[in-house]
Amino acid sequence: MTGLSRSRARRRPPVRPAWQERPHPLTSGAKAVAVVVVLVLVFVPFLVVVSTSLADPADVVANGGWVLWPEHPSFAAYAEILSGGVVGRATLVSVGVTLVGTACSLGATVLLAYALSRPGVFGGKPVMLLVLFTFLFPPGMIPAYLVVKQLGLLDSYGALIAPVLVNTFNLVVMRGFFQSLPSELYEAARLDGASEWSMLWRITIPLSRAVLAVIGLFYAVSYWNSWFNAMIYIDTPTKWPLQLVLRTYVLAGGQLADPSSGEAGLMSAPQTVQMAVVVLATIPIVLVYPFLQRYFVKGVLSGAIKS
Template sequence: MKKPHPAIVALKGISLLIIAALIIFPFLVVVSTSLASKEEVISSGGWVVWPQSISFEAYTTILSGGVVSRATMVSLGITVIGTALSLLATIGMGYALARPHLFAGKPILLMVLLTFLFTPGLIPTYLVVQSLGLIDNYASLILPVLVNAFNLIVLRGFFQGIPEELYEAARIDGAGELRTLWNVALPLSKAAIAVVGLFYAVGYWNSFFSAILYLNDSTRWPLQVVLRQYVLEGSPLAGNVSSAEAMLSSPTSIQMAVVVLAMIPILCVFPFVQRHFTQGVLTGAIKS
């Protein structure tokens, strides 16, 4: 290949710098505003690019046992439990559908693929959740989205990509299907499982519409719904917050602190699964 012209290389570098600045600058403003003092936020018109003095007043306020602290624990619980249950169900279904002689395997796979084209409507889904008695129950945030069709297809393709000789060797050694899954399939599928787990975790952590729809008690709402309340309306949930949380800091710094708090878990998890991301998605897609 010909070596690219220096002007082309420079143009690419400038373009990447501009794109990076467009991504980093809003994030910097959010973090800086959350760390600025109340007086500095007010004097700067509500947004701070670089705080003159760092203040954790906004974080102390939202984490002082009020609605944000409770909502954060709710979101963490839903994310951890939901991701674990979704991975368990998706791995089981993906492995079963990857085996060649599964009874009714093709009709089940066809039903899964049809969900890509025909999603359930909002009203039918709500009626099903209501008929199961899940209104005002955290299970309503997990069970309706327990298995994602895309994630299922990715894992199925990954399990199919494992050489059949390994499965046959396990059967010759007397291993059943569960033992084969545990000792053969899962250790070879860590990349795909990490990616699927990240997809599920991000989905559960960022979900807010289901909580608004199924949880009538606002004290049970997860963090994303509280974040929406802060950012859109500039105020916490009425009747569920202390006077300190409502008055100590400026509304903008409180909003930005909640935004940062909502981003931290995903930012902490993503670097550990990033190296598996491309490998897991591409392998699963190619093999499926």
């Protein structure tokens, strides 16, 4: 009997944890329904926006302002906004601010995070406490405006970059990622006579592509979607980024007049033009995100675990 019991025990499958058990069919069905509902809630509004931007203005009026599927598709709205007017100029401003701002913010964050991640750096703890203090107690709008004014950055593109050059959360994540790198690599490089700059460019940056991609995407999305700073600091409409022009189109129900045409104030904007601006402001992030999505788990979690 003892031998038989042992043989049965050997044939018995091991007990798996609860999270590895096969889900109940009702549970799987509920998950599938939830996924379908979420996809519909996300896809249908986006489809309506794209369809309205491609629809004929008469079809938009006939359908009450929104079109689910355009019967007579046309790119007239996109041709109008990309013909070199206000929207085209605002798009160039947003692209320039995003590229320059992302490069400057990523470079400043890398340098500061690397300095704070190195053990025994002079003034590392006080600077880190100061950084965390700004994270817990961010400056108000009035002090930030006064600082920008004293620096002479009002009504300039520098006002869209300098106040948000380094994000505290991104800095903490990148510092934690740098600290998770093997210290033996730095010790071996130091024995070979490498300087801190050499270790940063030849060791840290090549091994940190995941976190650099994630933080770079965070900065790019932040600069691309920013409109509040432009509304506060920029007075000249020709210097407005795309998101602020989009706000004027959608919320104010109008569009900015082209200064080169000699007109001033707001003009009425058709629904198709408004939705075309929305699509134009959304597409860049939608196109970039899938290529950087695979870095999210490795980049963010690795940097957030060790701080």
